[in-house]
Amino acid sequence: MFVVRAALTALCAIAATNQARAQTVAEPVTIRAPAQITRDGASSVFTDRNDVQVGDILQTGATGQIQLRFFDETRIAIGPNSTFVVEDITRQNATTADKFLVNTVRGAFRFISGASPQDAYSVRTPTATLGIRGTIFDVAVVAADATDVILHDGEVRICSNSGGCAVMIGSCAYVNAPGRGGFETAQDRAAFVEILEERFPFVLSQGSLRRDFRAPVENCGRVGLTVITPAADSAPASSSPAPNPEPLPQGGGFTPPGSGGAQPGPDNPTPGQGGTAPGRQEGFAGNRGNRGNANPGD
Numbered sequence: 001m002f003v004v005r006a007a008l009t010a011l012c013a014i015a016a017t018n019q020a021r022a023q024t025v026a027e028p029v030t031i032r033a034p035a036q037i038t039r040d041g042a043s044s045v046f047t048d049r050n051d052v053q054v055g056d057i058l059q060t061g062a063t064g065q066i067q068l069r070f071f072d073e074t075r076i077a078i079g080p081n082s083t084f085v086v087e088d089i090t091r092q093n094a095t096t097a098d099k100f101l102v103n104t105v106r107g108a109f110r111f112i113s114g115a116s117p118q119d120a121y122s123v124r125t126p127t128a129t130l131g132i133r134g135t136i137f138d139v140a141v142v143a144a145d146a147t148d149v150i151l152h153d154g155e156v157r158i159c160s161n162s163g164g165c166a167v168m169i170g171s172c173a174y175v176n177a178p179g180r181g182g183f184e185t186a187q188d189r190a191a192f193v194e195i196l197e198e199r200f201p202f203v204l205s206q207g208s209l210r211r212d213f214r215a216p217v218e219n220c221g222r223v224g225l226t227v228i229t230p231a232a233d234s235a236p237a238s239s240s241p242a243p244n245p246e247p248l249p250q251g252g253g254f255t256p257p258g259s260g261g262a263q264p265g266p267d268n269p270t271p272g273q274g275g276t277a278p279g280r281q282e283g284f285a286g287n288r289g290n291r292g293n294a295n296p297g298d
Contacts, residue, residue, distance in 0.1 A: 025089045026052035026070040030210060034061035058084045060107070067213055072096050074114035074121075077213050079201050082107020087124065092116070109139045110202045110213060113154070128177040131157040136215045137168075140199035145179035148199050152215035158183070171219035189221075196220065 028048055035046040038057040046058060046066065058066055058078060066078040072095055078084050083105040090099040097116040103124040113121055113135050123130040125139060125147040135154030141147055149158060151173040159165040162181030174192065176184045186192035196203050206214045 022053060023091070024051040024071070025054060025086060025091075026068045026074075026076075028052070028066055029069050030065070030067040030208075032060075032063065032065040032208070035059070035064045035066050052086060054086050054089050056086050058082075058086075065208060067210060070100075070114060072100070072114035072116045074100065074116070075110075075112040075213050076102070077110035077202060077209055079108030079110075082109065084109065092120075096120075104139050104141055106141050106144075108199065108201050110136075110209070110215065111139065112136050112213065112215075125177075127161050127179045129159050129161070131159075133157075138200050138202055138215070142199055147177045148174070148195065149177070150174050150196075150200060150203060150220065152217065152219070171216060172221070 028046070028050065031046060031048055033045075036043055036059045037046040037050055037052075038059070039053065039055065052058070052068060052070075060066060060078055060080055060082045062080055064080055064082075066084075068076045068078070070076070070089075071091070076084070084107070085103040085105060087103050088099055088101040089097055092098040095115055097120050099122075100116055100120045101122045101124065105126065111123060111132070113132055118133050119131070121132045123132070123139065125141050126144045127147045130137075130139070130149065133155040135156055136152040137154075137156055138150045138152070139147065140149075147158075149156060149168065151168045152171060154169075156168040157165055158168060158175060158177055160177050160181050160183070162179065164181060164183070166175060166183045168175055174185055174195070178184065186195055202209065202215070203217045203220055206217065
């Protein structure tokens, strides 16, 4: 009798797990081919007839794009040549999640958080994990050994898989998390523009995005493909002012345009540069990272 009960209990647990996995957590609102979904090992063309469930893998080709709206009103745009995994989403109720874990394996992504509690959200990349606080941000993964993030609104806490965390606040704050650890920002404006052009298609142009998937990218000093170069003693106005950051250190390094800054806290005792604050990480290089060209004329 005990064996029978144990077997029934195990079957019920498996059924409950399968039912949870089979729940629809998101639906596509816009799809541009080529796009593919892989579920339970089987791959097929992703169309507007598909739903999105936990465990699904979504992939786009060179001209592909997917815009997803989740049950808690979280919106995620997946750019060309991208791979995205819905790792674990657990419903708290009909409109919020207890856990919202996704993985940006490769490519370019726009993330706009929804109605779920702030601590429910987690975004994994090959080199880091991002926790968010009411946020709009873009993620770029062009190689397995680096993650680029541009924050448009709210706050992101980025923790490297190699150890150490940084807090991003403000508009157009930028950070790179290389696989070897630490955090880097652009050295100068030319390097920052190069990074935008190479890795952030949704900053370059939002024409393909629905209006509810767009962000205040003008705060990155760009309107479409036009670079706005403010005077040395000024910066573009921000449509959503960031919390007051500590003054940036004087001297070398480049701060991308916008109101991005660093906010010290228990895990971030020292104000950083270019929109980040270092956490418990030895040897933080600030703006002295090696992203892009060091000299604008090169």
